[in-house]
Amino acid sequence: MVFQLILAGILLLVVIVYFAVVYWQITLTIIGAIAFFWWWHSRRKKSVKEEQYNSDEQYEYVEPEAPSYEKCFEILHLNQNATWHEVKEQYRRFVQMYHPDMTSIRKKQSAEKFILVTRAKDVLEERFRSRKKKNSES
Numbered sequence: 001m002v003f004q005l006i007l008a009g010i011l012l013l014v015v016i017v018y019f020a021v022v023y024w025q026i027t028l029t030i031i032g033a034i035a036f037f038w039w040w041h042s043r044r045k046k047s048v049k050e051e052q053y054n055s056d057e058q059y060e061y062v063e064p065e066a067p068s069y070e071k072c073f074e075i076l077h078l079n080q081n082a083t084w085h086e087v088k089e090q091y092r093r094f095v096q097m098y099h100p101d102m103t104s105i106r107k108k109q110s111a112e113k114f115i116l117v118t119r120a121k122d123v124l125e126e127r128f129r130s131r132k133k134k135n136s137e138s
Contacts, residue, residue, distance in 0.1 A: 072120035
């Protein structure tokens, strides 16, 4: 069984080489077309990468200060007596709206809003944790 498979593979290789030698014009055309499309595709990928790097302006990242608790509730469009569950739900909604990978237009603005919403959630999370610790200690 194995010998027959090896023999069939060798026979197939001989047939391919025979046709490549006999019909060498067609073989060269096919090889040339494959080489051209490989070159064109690799050049296209490079130009797309260069366009991405050239289109993105270099912005210096400045660490913004942490917003106050009241400001965090305003950022997330919640009232002051919201629960942690409501904060998480609202944060997930805003992440879906403003995540830079999800939005295609105004990436810089959506990235800034995403960072602002994430900071607000982090500040409120710290507040809820500290409140929970105080309640458990007392």
